[in-house]
Amino acid sequence: MITDRTPSSSPAGDVTAPLVLVIDDDEDTRALLHRWLTGDGYRVECAESGESALRSLHRMLPDAVCLDLELPGWSGLETLARIRAHHPRLPVVILTADSAVGTVVSAVKSGAWDYLVKPIDRTKLSTTLRNAVERSRMAVQLAQLEREASGHPPMGLVGESPAMRSLLRQIDRVAPTDVTVLIQGESGTGKELVARAIHECSARRAEPWVAVNCAAVPETLQESELFGHERGAFTGAATRHLGRFEQANRGTLFLDEVAELSPSAQAKLLRVLQERRFHRVGGGAEVASDFRLIAASHRDLADEVAAGRFREDLYFRLAVFDLAVPPLRERGGDVVSIARAFLAERAAPGARPLRLSSETQMCMMSYPWPGNVRELRNAMERASVVAASDEIAVADLPQRVRQPAAAPAPEVRAAASVAAAPAGGRTLDDLERDAIVDALRKAHNNRTEAGRALGIGRSTLYRKLKKYSLES
Amino acid sequence: MSNDEESRAGVLSRSLQPGPLRVSHDVFARVAIDPDTADLVPAFLARRRSELVSLMHAFGRSDYDALRKSGHNLVGSGAGYGFPRLSELGAELSAAARDKDRAALAATLATLSEHIVAWHERYG
Incomplete structure (x- = not known):
């Protein structure tokens, strides 16, 4: 059981305070470490077993872990191995009552950041954790620098609004890990850009990036598309076909519009997430693939589960870490920043990009952009074509954008969404x-x-x- | 059970009886409770005192694994709550349980109960 035992005097309200996960089956040790660490300014979560810690670890993404070696169920070393498999950069401090060299060497060889022998000295714990958290935060900063150096954030992720900054922080936190991510947001908000940014900032960035729009694949072909098929598996299967899971081996597989998968494909997806192995359609041999999965949906998957259209067990497998991409209307001045980025992208080499008049900026900021970033891109492309000078005027914007005072009519919103919808999409x-x-x-x-x-x-x-x- | 074991188990049993307990002042010599955690100490000692009964039962049924695990936990928490002697006794308990040394277990349990009862009555 994960318990947040943070007392009222702790920095629990300060979400920027480093988070430490304590895993120890002894209630008194957990209470003591909780008191010491909150006193040192950390947020603290406690778990009494490796199993319960792992269940919640992906969601909480701590800056460091204190792990007792002697645990019921999964041993400390087994828990350490599982943490390392999913969070290779997360520093784990081992707590052990056994100071024997063999124990310590095993822990360090298994990837422990450091170890402390029980009874724990409070000063040593403070120093060790300070170093561990510093290393963890440096890893996040490194991921951020890598994202920036690789040309990211991509266009749609430009922005300084609180909603966007929060999203970028979450991307930086989750990218270096290997956990499954579920991205949810309205159409056109840039879910694929977010997924791509996670891939680019991960250790898999040099490996394949494979994206599939599940809505664009007919139901009857979904299993073949994802898992491949053997020659002769069905009429027309003239050759063996490698599915997307195989193509994504060592890399990242992005399943867009995952809610559109058929019940049968959902069942197979659940199995491959559990076992990392699958059969090609018409094949007898099991195929293994080392992939990281990122899924996305414009629908609220929890609602889809409630409506009985999406498997609950699959939902929990996918939503290990969920990200919500904010709609453009909730991103304030980002509209102008993104529009400028689009205009810069369209400018001829060496030429100055078109500017936005202040009236145009006001008009754009008061429009709700139901088609989100995709609609904004279309509007900027249109405006850059019709602009009569080096400045885009209100008249250069599409008609629906020019009339922001009244809420756009539903048919206009629908038309905007249709215009913004991907081919073969909704x-x-x-x-x-x-x-x-x-x-x-x-x-x-x-x-x-x-x-x-x-x-x-x-x-x-x-x-x-x-x-x-x-x-x- | 040998005569030696019986006499030590007797000490343990008597120390669990209610009533005034005569203890050596050494019991309190190295106690150093941190003001930051002082409010946690009474409940901690109450739990240790309750635990003595289950330790005695574990000793009676030769459940060495339970005794070793309890010793391990005392190592981890004792000094942190201000009782370094408790961590030492935890280590002794854990080692004796690992070796299935019943005489050492009886002696450690008797010392442990003497200390815990005294501490609980003063700081609990």
């Missing part, structure tokens, strides 16, 4: 369903009000609620 039905859900949420489930906002009658709304199984 259908009109998807967009309509989303618009209805959104309107109901904003109207606090008042159907008359939601219908009014959508510009449709009450009976039409009821018909569509039935069509999309939204009656409840």
Whole structure:
């Protein structure tokens, strides 16, 4: 069980304080270390076994771990090996009552950052953890520098808004690990850019990056696409085909729109996540692949689970670390920064990029951008073509952007989303369903009000609620 | 059980009886409670005193693994709460349990109970 025993005097409210995970089965030792470490300014989480620690480790991403060697269930060394497998840069300080050379050598050979012999000396613990946390934070800074040096953040990840800075911090934290990541956000927010940034900042960056849009693959071909097939597996399978999981060996596999997988493909995906092995369609031999999985969806997967359309066990396997990409309307001045980045990208070599007049900037910031970054890119491409001078005027923006005072009509929003949707991506039905859900949420489930906002009658709304199984 | 073991187990049993206990002042000589953790000490000692009963039961049924594990935990926590002697006794308990040395276990348990009861009555 993970217990947050942080007392009121601790820096628990300070989310920037380094986080230390203490793994020890002795309640009194946990309580003592908790008191000492909070006194030193750390946030502290405690776990009583390796199993419970590993279950929550991916989500909390601590800066350092204090690990007792003698644990029930998984031993300390076994727990250390599992932590190292997923978090190679996370410093682990071993606590041991056994000062025998063999024990210490085993721990250090297994990748422990340092060790302390029990009874623990408070001063030595403070010094050791200070060094460990410093090393951990340097690893995060290194990942950040690598991201910047590699040309990232990509266009859509430009921005200084609190929402974007928080997202970039999370990318820097999770990138060096090997954990599965679930990225959720509206269409056009840049989920693939986030996934790509994680890959580029990881130790797998020199290895394959394989991206699959599950929504673009017909259900009948999903298993073949992901897991490959043998020659003759089905009509038309003239040769052996390596699936995406095999192609991503040693690299990163990005499954976009993972909610669109068929129930059968979901079941196979769950198995491959558990075992890292699978069979090609029509094949008897097991194939192993060393991949890191990043999944994304514009739908809320928790809602999909509740509606019975997505496997709960698969959801928990995917959402080991979940990231929410904020919509553009929640990113304030980032709209202008991203637009400038797009204009710079389009400028001829050596030429000055087009500028945005102050009125244009105001207009852009007051528009909700339902198609998010993708819609903004389209708008800048259009504006840069029609601009009559080196400055983009309000008149150069698309009509829907120029009328921000009134909320855009649903059909305009839908059109914007359609324009921004990827080829082979969401259908009109998807967009309509989303618009209805959104309107109901904003109207606090008042159907008359939601219908009014959508510009449709009450009976039409009821018909569509039935069509999309939204009656409840 | 040998006569020696029986007499030591008797000491242990008597030390668990309620009532005034005559102890050596050495018991308190090296106690150094940190003000930062002083509020945790009474509950810590109460748990140690309760644990004496289960230690005695473990000794009675020759559950050396439980005795060794308890000794290990005392090593880890004793000094931190201000009782370095408790960590030492934990190490002795753990070693005696590992060696299945019943005489040493009985002696350590008797000393342990004498100390824990005295500390609990003063600091608990």
